[in-house]
Amino acid sequence: MSYWKAAQPGDPVVAIDTPALVLDLDAFERNLQRMADALRGRNVRLRAHAKSHKCPEIALRQVALGAVGICCQKVGEAAVFVEAGIGDILVTNQVMGDAKLRRLAPLARKARIGVLADHPQQVQALAAAAQAHAVTLDVYAEVNVGANRCGVAPGDEAVQLARQIAGSAGLRFAGLQCYHGPAQHLRSPQQRAAAIKEAIAAARMTRDAIEACGIAVERVTGAGTGTFLHERDSGVFNELQAGSYIFLDRDYGDNERGEGDVPFEHALFVRTTVMSRATPQRAIVDAGLKASSVDSGMPAVWQRPDLRYVKAADEHGVLATADAAAVSLGDVLMLVPGHCDPTVNLYDELVCVRGDSVEALWPVAARGALL
Amino acid sequence: MSYWKAAQPGDPVVAIDTPALVLDLDAFERNLQRMADALRGRNVRLRAHAKSHKCPEIALRQVALGAVGICCQKVGEAAVFVEAGIGDILVTNQVMGDAKLRRLAPLARKARIGVLADHPQQVQALAAAAQAHAVTLDVYAEVNVGANRCGVAPGDEAVQLARQIAGSAGLRFAGLQCYHGPAQHLRSPQQRAAAIKEAIAAARMTRDAIEACGIAVERVTGAGTGTFLHERDSGVFNELQAGSYIFLDRDYGDNERGEGDVPFEHALFVRTTVMSRATPQRAIVDAGLKASSVDSGMPAVWQRPDLRYVKAADEHGVLATADAAAVSLGDVLMLVPGHCDPTVNLYDELVCVRGDSVEALWPVAARGALL
Numbered sequence: 013m014s015y016w017k018a019a020q021p022g023d024p025v026v027a028i029d030t031p032a033l034v035l036d037l038d039a040f041e042r043n044l045q046r047m048a049d050a051l052r053g054r055n056v057r058l059r060a061h062a063k064s065h066k067c068p069e070i071a072l073r074q075v076a077l078g079a080v081g082i083c084c085q086k087v088g089e090a091a092v093f094v095e096a097g098i099g100d101i102l103v104t105n106q107v108m109g110d111a112k113l114r115r116l117a118p119l120a121r122k123a124r125i126g127v128l129a130d131h132p133q134q135v136q137a138l139a140a141a142a143q144a145h146a147v148t149l150d151v152y153a154e155v156n157v158g159a160n161r162c163g164v165a166p167g168d169e170a171v172q173l174a175r176q177i178a179g180s181a182g183l184r185f186a187g188l189q190c191y192h193g194p195a196q197h198l199r200s201p202q203q204r205a206a207a208i209k210e211a212i213a214a215a216r217m218t219r220d221a222i223e224a225c226g227i228a229v230e231r232v233t234g235a236g237t238g239t240f241l242h243e244r245d246s247g248v249f250n251e252l253q254a255g256s257y258i259f260l261d262r263d264y265g266d267n268e269r270g271e272g273d274v275p276f277e278h279a280l281f282v283r284t285t286v287m288s289r290a291t292p293q294r295a296i297v298d299a300g301l302k303a304s305s306v307d308s309g310m311p312a313v314w315q316r317p318d319l320r321y322v323k324a325a326d327e328h329g330v331l332a333t334a335d336a337a338a339v340s341l342g343d344v345l346m347l348v349p350g351h352c353d354p355t356v357n358l359y360d361e362l363v364c365v366r367g368d369s370v371e372a373l374w375p376v377a378a379r380g381a382l383l
Numbered sequence: 384m385s386y387w388k389a390a391q392p393g394d395p396v397v398a399i400d401t402p403a404l405v406l407d408l409d410a411f412e413r414n415l416q417r418m419a420d421a422l423r424g425r426n427v428r429l430r431a432h433a434k435s436h437k438c439p440e441i442a443l444r445q446v447a448l449g450a451v452g453i454c455c456q457k458v459g460e461a462a463v464f465v466e467a468g469i470g471d472i473l474v475t476n477q478v479m480g481d482a483k484l485r486r487l488a489p490l491a492r493k494a495r496i497g498v499l500a501d502h503p504q505q506v507q508a509l510a511a512a513a514q515a516h517a518v519t520l521d522v523y524a525e526v527n528v529g530a531n532r533c534g535v536a537p538g539d540e541a542v543q544l545a546r547q548i549a550g551s552a553g554l555r556f557a558g559l560q561c562y563h564g565p566a567q568h569l570r571s572p573q574q575r576a577a578a579i580k581e582a583i584a585a586a587r588m589t590r591d592a593i594e595a596c597g598i599a600v601e602r603v604t605g606a607g608t609g610t611f612l613h614e615r616d617s618g619v620f621n622e623l624q625a626g627s628y629i630f631l632d633r634d635y636g637d638n639e640r641g642e643g644d645v646p647f648e649h650a651l652f653v654r655t656t657v658m659s660r661a662t663p664q665r666a667i668v669d670a671g672l673k674a675s676s677v678d679s680g681m682p683a684v685w686q687r688p689d690l691r692y693v694k695a696a697d698e699h700g701v702l703a704t705a706d707a708a709a710v711s712l713g714d715v716l717m718l719v720p721g722h723c724d725p726t727v728n729l730y731d732e733l734v735c736v737r738g739d740s741v742e743a744l745w746p747v748a749a750r751g752a753l754l
Contacts, residue, residue, distance in 0.1 A: 015459035015752045016486065029482040031753050063697060085698040088386035105698065108658045108669065108713055111400040115387065130661045131712055154661075161699055162659040162667050193696065287479045288533040290501045290525075296533050298479065302728050303753055307672050307695070324678070325564065326434060326724050327456040327476065327753075328532055341502055342479055353697050357673050358728070360751055380731055381386045382402050382674055382698075 018283075019363050023370040030285040030344065031299035033359040035259075035374070037366045039279035043258050046274050048077045051252070056244050059083050059102060059233065061255025064353045066378035067362060068096030070258065081124070083253050087116045088381030094123045096377070102126035102150070102233070104189060104253065106134055106162060112383065113137060117145035126150035128189050130164050135176050135183065142182025150186035151177045152233065155218050157190045157211035166214035167221055174222045174229075187231030188222075190215040191253060196238030197263055197308075201270025208242040216248045237264055241273065261352040263308040281314060282347040282355065283363075284329065292336035297321075297329040297345060304329075304347055305354035311347035321347065389654075390734050394741040401656040401715065402670035404730040406630075406745070408737045410650035414629050417645050419448045422623070427615050430454050430473060430604065432626025435724045437749035438733060439467030441629065452495070454624050458487045459752030465494045467748070473497035473521070473604070475560060475624065477505055477533060483754065484512035488520065497521035499560050501535050506547050506554070513553025521557035522548045523604065526589050528561045528582035537585035538592055545593045545600075558602030559593075561586040562624060567609030568634055568679075572641025579613040587619045608635055612644065632723040634679040652685060653718040653726065654734075655700065663707035668692075668700040668716060675700075675718055676725035682718035692718065 018032035028034065051058055060074040062082040071082050071093055081100025084090055090101050100123060107116055107127050119125050120142070129135050129151055142149045153173040156163035164170050170188065178185040195207035211234070219229045233251035235243035237260075243249035256264055259280035269275070284299035301324040304311045313319040313331065318338050323330040329347075333339060349355040356362075357379055364372040389403035399405065422429055431445040433453040442453050442464055452471025455461055461472050471494060478487055478498050490496050491513070500506050500522055513520045524544040527534035535541050541559065549556040566578035582605070590600045604622035606614035608631075614620035627635055630651035640646070655670035672695040675682045684690040684702065689709050694701040700718075704710060720726040727733075728750055735743040 015462055015749070016754055018754060027482070029480065029754050091386055106658045106667075108656050109400065111398070130659055133712055156661065160665070161696070161701060162661060164661050285479050287477045288501055290527065290533060290535050294531070296477075299753075301676075301678050302725055305672075307677050325532070330532060341504055354673055358751065358753075378386070380729065382670075382730075383387055383389060383400050 017361065017373060019370045019373070021370055021372050025365050025368050025370060028283055028363055028370065030283050031303040032283045032363050033356065034281045034283050034346070035362045035364045036279045036281065037364050037371060039277050040258055043260065043276050043279055044073060044077050046276060047254065047257050050241070050274050051078070051244065054244055055250060057251050059251050059253055061253045062089065062093060064255035064259060065356060066376045066381070067374050068093060068377050069374040071096065071098050080251070084378070086381050086383060087112050088383045089378040090119055090125065091115065092378040092381060094119050098123065100124045102152070104128060104191065106130060108134070113141035117141040117147050117149065120147035120149055124150065126152060126186055128152050128154040129173060129177065130154045130162050132173070132176055135173070135180055139180035139182045148182060148184055151183045152186050152189045152231070153177065154189040155214065157214045157234070158192045158207055159194055161193065163189070166218045170218045171221050171225060174227050175225065178227050185227060187229050187233060188215060188218060189233055190249070191234035191236070192239070193236065196236040197267065199266065200268050201273070204239050205242060208239045212242070212246040212248050219248060237276070238267055256352055259352040261308070262312045262348045262350045265348065278314065278348050280349060280352055282311060282349055284345050284347055286339055286341055286343045286345070289339070289341040293332070295331040295333060295339045297331060298327065299329050299347060300324045300327045302326050302358060304349045305351050305358065307354060308351035311349050314346035314348050316345065319345070388732065388744060390741045390744070392741055392743050396736050396739050396741060399654055399734055399741065401654050402674040403654045403734050404727065405652045405654050405717070406733045406735045407650045407652065408735050408742060410648050411629055414631065414647050414650055415444060415448050417647060418625065418628050421612070421645050422449070422615065425615055426621060428622050430622050430624055432624045433460065433464060435626035435630065436727055437747045437752070438745050439464060439748055440745040442467065442469050451622070455749070457752050457754060458483050459754045460749040461490055461496065462486065463749040463752060465490050469494065471495045473523070475499060475562065477501060479505070484508060488512040488516035488518050491518035491520055495521065497523060497557055499523050499525040500544060500548065501525045501533050503544070503547055506544070506551055510551035510553045519553060519555055522554045523557050523560045523602070524548065525560040526585065528585045528605070529563045529578055530565055532564065534560070537589045541589045542592050542596060545598050546596065549598050556598060558600050558604060559586060559589060560604055561620070562605035562607070563610070564607065567607040568638065570637065571639050572644070575610050576613060579610045583613070583617045583619050590619060608647070609638055627723055630723040632679070633683045633719045633721045636719065649685065649719050651720060651723055653682060653720055655716050655718055657710055657712055657714045657716065660710070660712040664703070666702040666704060666710045668702060669698065670700050670718060671695045671698040673697050673729060675720045676722050676729065678725060679722035682720050685717040685719050687716065690716070
């Protein structure tokens with residue numbers, strides 16, 4: 013439709029219209045490199061989570077730096093990344109319904125495709141779809157290692173599910189999905205370590221129980237940006253699914269950093285303009301909750317400790333400031349989004365900047381891929 | 384990109400893939416009619432707020448039933464609606480920056496275009512843009528009538544601003560924007576009535592003060608779905624900006640209904656599938672916070688008082704249920720979104736259903752129009 017892009021490659025940064033989603037390429041590339049360095053020489057590979065970025069340009073850079081491929085949450089996302097040339101994709105989710113399975117299975121002709129199961133019905137449906145399309149799907153048993161969302165219980169339930177997968181024509185039992193989401197944002201390093209210690213124990217016990225039945229557990233996969241060093245060093249996990257490390261949102265930035273933690277830096281920003289300054293105590297910016305998702309709290313105002321983003325409406329953000337002179341009508345500010353994943357999902361492109369210039373626009377090609 | 388639509392016109396409703404944004408056309412049309420009935424024969428016109436739907440098909444139906452046009456929040460939205468043939472558009476927002484003004488002003492060649500101001504700098508910039516493009520812009524002084532967001536103080540400040548607008552070449556002083564957002568969701572009818580009573584008093588005083596200076600105040604515009612009957616009956620407001628009435632989200636549904644309030648009904652739903660049922664106490668659906676915005680709280684499960692949507696992750700919703708047999712893997716449920724506006728903004732189209740059939744797909748043409 014007839015609306016415009018916030019900038020074009022070659023534009024000076026100061027000319028970027030607002031609100032816009034800005035990627036600081038230098039910071040982003042440092043984050044990519046930090047993750048590659050953290051995994052170099054370890055017996056653990058990265059399968060970067062693409063639900064954070066939904067952007068093939070980013071996935072290709074992650075693979076170029078050593079990632080085996082990506083994971084994503086939706087069949088529609090997987091289709092976008094297959095089309096972009098990513099050869100190894102794990103849908104870290106249960107895929108229910110014929111409409112989705114009809115679309116998932118053919119992707120396995122162009123890429124290695126994995127998917128999760130936590131119920132016998134899902135395994136039956138996946139096997140039927142794989143056979144109908146003459147493909148093989150990698151299926152992982154999802155184990156509840158503490159997140160209390162999806163996943164069978166560790167131990168016997170997982171053994172039964174693994175047996176069923178391993179015995180199903182068209183399916184390859186690929187291993188265990190052991191992701192502990194809530195642990196990622198526990199604020200203290202000690203809390204995160206304790207939660208993942210339990211997850212590792214549950215994963216190890218389950219892996220050993222399955223292998224005791226003569227079924228190989230090739231992969232134990234999971235982890236996120238908040239905890240991946242623990243899984244890396246576990247001796248149990250051999251694949252990591254961190255995604256947010258490339259951007260580092262405000263919520264991750266609020267985690268207390270433990271000794272040895274990787275110093276990822278904020279690389280994703282919402283550029284915004286002060287659009288109303290009707291009273292000295294209040295400044296209103298043009299980025300509200302349709303520009304920066306508030307599910308994990310308000311954005312932070314980058315490098316402006318004197319300003320606090322206190323309230324979001326659809327298209328307005330309210331800043332509080334004690335100092336009436338701190339901000340003027342028309343000032344441009346950078347926000348650090350509270351949660352990167354749903355914020356990226358609000359935009360059609362990332363405005364990629366280096367220094368003072370716009371270097372590229374990268375399409376958020378899988379934005380809105382809900383199916 | 385290569386992902387799919389949730390349905391096609393003519394499909395049975397049961398075949399709609401999930402998550403999908405579903406519009407119940409019968410309920411939607413009843414809501415449209417209820418609003419038209421509520422304003423018939425009154426000296427108050429409707430300028431429907433299109434930020435809720437971002438959908439030309441809906442705007443055209445609102446105008447066909449008597450709305451003078453629409454309001455919206457962004458220049459990019461206005462452009463979409465001008466292109467769709469809407470002839471009278473008010474951007475209920477301050478528009479800052481040359482990039483935006485260069486795009487706003489030319490729209491006034493094809494439609495009547497209004498915009499707000501709450502600062503002398505904005506009026507100067509609007510006048511310069513209007514003159515540069517040889518157009519006339521309707522400018523409304525935004526008055527803070529209780530929302531404490533944008534807007535000058537009632538009385539003298541507004542008089543000064545009106546004088547400046549009225550004296551600016553290229554601008555027409557069109558009246559006052561007096562919207563009280565927070566009042567819309569005060570739960571009791573008495574609270575809403577009290578808040579709007581104050582807003583009406585502030586609007587009346589300000590209007591009278593401006594007219595005492597010999598400047599006509601053609602319009603006093605504002606109101607939303609939660610309070611519009613008060614503004615309708617005020618004798619001060621002569622234009623209403625309700626938007627959510629067409630959909631009625633969970634947050635509006637939670638308002639206690641006062642005597643005489645219009646019985647709008649839920650018409651917008653997120654269709655979702657139970658994708659994991661790994662334990663008896665928990666069911667996981669495939670609609671998370673990328674499918675139903677949680678800024679105004681969790682969605683409700685439609686016509687299922689036994690099920691509660693308790694937690695949203697990116698692509699997962701956690702349902703709690705006391706009864707293990709209440710819901711099965713693969714069951715399809717309908718969610719009533721917590722907040723319609725940002726939920727609609729997550730989708731590329733509305734799947735419009737009537738009875739058991741999909742009747743149409745309506746593009747959310749202004750989705751993501753942030754500039």
